Amino acid sequence: MPEPAVLRTVLADHPHTAKLKSGELRDERVTLSFTDIAPVHRAFAPMVREEAYDLSELAVVTALQAIAYGRPVVLLPAVVAARFQRGCLIAHASRPVTPAQLAGTHVGVRSYTQTTGMWVRSHLAEDFGLAARDMRWITHEEPHVAQYTDPDFVRRGSGGASLPDMLREGRIDAAILGNDLPEGEEFVRVVPDADTRDEQWWHQHGYMPVNHMVVAGAWACRWEPQAVRAAYHLLLRADAAVERPADVPSPTLFGFDRLREPIEHIVGACLDQGLLPRRLTPDEIFEPARSVLGSDAD
Known part of the structure; x- marks a missing residue:
C-alpha cells in the first residue's frame, strides 16, 4: 500500500x-x-x-x-x-451611538476586508439603509490579498493603539471586533436588539x-x-x-x-x-x- x-x-x-x-x-x-x-x-x-x-x-x-x-x-x-454578527459592533458606554447616528462617524475594524466587518456592514445596509461609504473606516492591518486596494473611504489608523483603546480615547466612534470582543460594561452594542435581529435573519435565510x-x-x-x-x-x-x-x-x-x-x-x-x-x-x-x-x- x-x-x-x-x-x-x-x-x-x-x-x-x-x-x-x-x-x-x-x-x-x-x-x-x-x-x-x-x-x-x-x-x-x-x-x-x-x-x-x-x-x-x-x-x-x-x-x-x-x-x-x-x-x-x-x-x-x-x-x-x-x-451571528450584529453584536460585534460596539461603542464606548460613555459615548453610545445608535445605528441612526452612524453616518459620518469613524468606525474601527482590524481590516476593511475582515469578514466580520463585511457582515456588519451588510446588516447595517439591510436593517438601517446605511452604505459602507456613509462611514469612515479606520483599519490596523492591510488586506490578506496583496492585489486588493481599500476604497477611498478607508484609511489606516496611526499608532499601535488597539480598537478598544481607540474607543476609550474617543479616536473612533464605534468598532467591529470578533472573537476579541471585550467583556464587561465599559462597551455597549450599537445595535441593542442584535440578538433578536440575528435570530430573525437565521429563520429567514436558514444558515x-x-x-x-x-x-x-x-x-x-x-x-x-x-x-x-x-x-x-x-x-x-x-x-x-x-x-x-x-x-x-x-x-x-x-x-x-x-x-x-x-x-x-x-x-x-x-x-x-x-x-x-x-x-x-x-x-x-x-x-x-x-x-x-x-x-x-x-
Missing part, C-alpha cells in the same frame, strides 16, 4: 476539528500535518500570497478575493466557522453568517487530488461526530448545493462594499473544487 500523501494543514481549534487534530479520525490516503497558528487569521496572508499550506481555514471574503485576483487557492464547499471556509492549495489539487478528497471527507466525518441540538443554528455547512445561496449573498454584499473587482458566480467559484471532489460534495 502506498504511503499516504502529507498535506500541510492549518485549522483552528473547533469542536468539529478536534478529532482531526488529535488523530482520532484518519484516512489511509492522507496525513494532515497540522501547523498551529493563533489567531488563525495570521495564516491567511501566507496562504493566498505564497500557497504556504496545502489545506487551510480561510475567511470567506479573503477566499473570494483570492479567486477574483487569480491566487492559487481552491475553495472547498466547507464552512468551518460561522456566527448562520459564514466566516471561515476551507481552501486547498492549487498545487495539492493538481498533484494530490485523492488526498484533497480524503481530507474533505475527514472534515465531513469530524463534523458529523459533533452532537448539536436540532434547534440551534450550526456553525458549519458543507456541500456545493447548500452553499450556493450563502455564496451568492456574500458576493452581492462584497460588490456593494467595494470588496470585489467584479461579480463572481457560484459556478466559477466552485468549479475548481468540483473537478477535484466530484459529485461526492453535492
